[in-house]
Amino acid sequence: MLEPIMYVGGAYKHNHLVELVEDLGGYILQKNMMQTEVVLLMLVPINDITIVEAKAKELLGKLTRAPLTGSEIATVAPTLAYHHLPHLDCDVAEFLRKQGAKTNMIGLARGVGKRICQLTAYERDLINEHDVAVFILGNYEHCIIEKSKKLYEGIEIPIVVTGAPELRTEDVPNATAYVGNFGRILHHMRHSEELRTLDKLSEVIGNVLDDVRKEIAKDPPSVAPPRIKKEIEEQVQEIIDSLHPLPITLQLNGARVKLPYEEFHEMLENIKFVEGVTMKEVAQVLPSKMRDFILIKPRPKSETGFVI
Amino acid sequence: MEQLETFIVESPDAVGAKTTRSLIMDTIADLSLSRVIGRLRVFVDPVEPVFIFAALLRLGTPSIKLKDFAKVDMGSLGKDEIKIEIEKEAYTIKLLNKLWARYGKENIEQPDKKVLIVKTDPIKELDAMRDLVIEEPQQEVLDRLIDAIALRIIPEGFRVRKHELSMSHVLFVASEDTLKPEWLAKAKDMLESLRREENA
Numbered sequence: 001m002l003e004p005i006m007y008v009g010g011a012y013k014h015n016h017l018v019e020l021v022e023d024l025g026g027y028i029l030q031k032n033m034m035q036t037e038v039v040l041l042m043l044v045p046i047n048d049i050t051i052v053e054a055k056a057k058e059l060l061g062k063l064t065r066a067p068l069t070g071s072e073i074a075t076v077a078p079t080l081a082y083h084h085l086p087h088l089d090c091d092v093a094e095f096l097r098k099q100g101a102k103t104n105m106i107g108l109a110r111g112v113g114k115r116i117c118q119l120t121a122y123e124r125d126l127i128n129e130h131d132v133a134v135f136i137l138g139n140y141e142h143c144i145i146e147k148s149k150k151l152y153e154g155i156e157i158p159i160v161v162t163g164a165p166e167l168r169t170e171d172v173p174n175a176t177a178y179v180g181n182f183g184r185i186l187h188h189m190r191h192s193e194e195l196r197t198l199d200k201l202s203e204v205i206g207n208v209l210d211d212v213r214k215e216i217a218k219d220p221p222s223v224a225p226p227r228i229k230k231e232i233e234e235q236v237q238e239i240i241d242s243l244h245p246l247p248i249t250l251q252l253n254g255a256r257v258k259l260p261y262e263e264f265h266e267m268l269e270n271i272k273f274v275e276g277v278t279m280k281e282v283a284q285v286l287p288s289k290m291r292d293f294i295l296i297k298p299r300p301k302s303e304t305g306f307v308i
Numbered sequence: 309m310e311q312l313e314t315f316i317v318e319s320p321d322a323v324g325a326k327t328t329r330s331l332i333m334d335t336i337a338d339l340s341l342s343r344v345i346g347r348l349r350v351f352v353d354p355v356e357p358v359f360i361f362a363a364l365l366r367l368g369t370p371s372i373k374l375k376d377f378a379k380v381d382m383g384s385l386g387k388d389e390i391k392i393e394i395e396k397e398a399y400t401i402k403l404l405n406k407l408w409a410r411y412g413k414e415n416i417e418q419p420d421k422k423v424l425i426v427k428t429d430p431i432k433e434l435d436a437m438r439d440l441v442i443e444e445p446q447q448e449v450l451d452r453l454i455d456a457i458a459l460r461i462i463p464e465g466f467r468v469r470k471h472e473l474s475m476s477h478v479l480f481v482a483s484e485d486t487l488k489p490e491w492l493a494k495a496k497d498m499l500e501s502l503r504r505e506e507n508a
Contacts, residue, residue, distance in 0.1 A: 082459055083464045113465025116465060116467075139324040141321055141323070142354040142357075143465075166323075184327060186335055
């Protein structure tokens with residue numbers, strides 16, 4: 001199993017750490033250079049963490065576990081109106097992004113009201129393409145509970161709900177987790193207690209993602225999503241030229257490739273691995289609901305009988 | 309006069325009332341309305357569901373017309389023109405924009421800093437021009453107020469709304485369902501209580 005880890009340290013000799021992680025069979029997912037500082041988001045084999053820790057200590061850098069790394073999270077607001085934007089929603093999305101997740105903001109067409117709220121089929125399918133959905137709801141206990149009874153219909157991924165009252169998760173129907181102290185906030189969240197609330201949210205999402213990881217580990221994918229990313233980057237020239245943010249977005253159990261499906265799906269299906277298999281043998285290449293992108297879903301070990 | 313002499317948010321849901329209070333404060337600050345609203349009472353019941361917003365307003369100066377800050381007269385004899393002599397330069401830019409929009413740039417000359425010549429029929433236009441509204445501070449404030457209440461404060465799902473707006477008060481009743489007469493009566497009561505406080 002791979003552990004999601006964030007390294008923060010000086011730029012000097014950081015490539016030693018990069019090479020070490022790659023030699024151990026881990027993956028570097030993101031590298032942000034900020035003048036003399038570097039932030040690396042990486043996946044490290046769980047058994048070799050002590051080696052990486054020793055190297056980080058030698059380079060005077062800091063290693064922290066970043067459970068949100070390599071996940072794609074949907075932050076869902078009832079609409080894209082002043083009521084929710086730009087504050088609360090963007091604050092949540094940005095905070096999760098800083099923790100290593102890729103967040104997509106989704107504003108529903110008819111998500112308002114406790115009696116009249118609806119989720120369209122397209123929205124439902126789009127949200128289901130993510131690892132976790134964070135529903136950002138409002139101030140009133142009654143509304144949150146009533147709305148939760150129907151709004152999440154058909155969503156198969158874990159649902160994290162935020163709102164103002166302190167509720168127990170069991171009280172919110174259909175929710176995997178509930179985080180209080182949010183509500184409809186119309187200012188930038190920067191006071192210490194608000195930042196603590198955001199920390200709590202990322203901790204809760206981290207736990208939810210860890211549960212998903214454990215579930216996936218029971219029947220592991222034939223090919224790990226970071227491996228898919230690495231092979232595409234090495235074999236498909238067009239992805240290098242793509243201007244999309246994160247042209248290959250990792251998910252816990254898949255990857256979103258930001259290339260047109262019609263043009264590229266055959267090329268991706270025929271990507272060869274050194275183990276002698278092609279992509280279509282170990283993964284499904286599907287059209288994504290997001291624009292005309294491609295979604296790659298690895299087949300589980302129980303289907304193919306091997307893991308590369 | 310103090311700002312926001314009364315500011316009450318009532319609700320059976322205490323936590324909700326607290327957050328609603330903070331969101332109203334934020335909106336009022338964002339749209340710089342704190343000097344405009346004198347007294348404010350809000351009632352929210354999410355179970356019913358109903359949202360009532362009642363406020364007494366203190367609007368600033370009334371609208372400013374051209375004759376308030378300039379002398380408007382016929383131009384030179386025998387020519388179709390109006391001469392405007394500006395006394396307060398603060399409004400010149402807004403005035404010019406209004407005149408350009410109405411008469412066209414080519415018909416307006418400015419021979420001196422404080423003199424404008426408009427080429428048009430003086431007999432027809434003179435009176436209209438004297439009453440030309442240059443700035444409407446009250447209207448601008450009301451626009452902002454409506455933006456704050458209807459587009460930011462009232463919960464989005466509450467699509468059924470009834471409102472009353474005058475120069476002295478604003479009253480909004482909103483709900484997800486058909487409005488009940490007792491809610492409207494309650495709203496009137498809230499406004500009355502604000503009025504009583506104001507006059508006491």
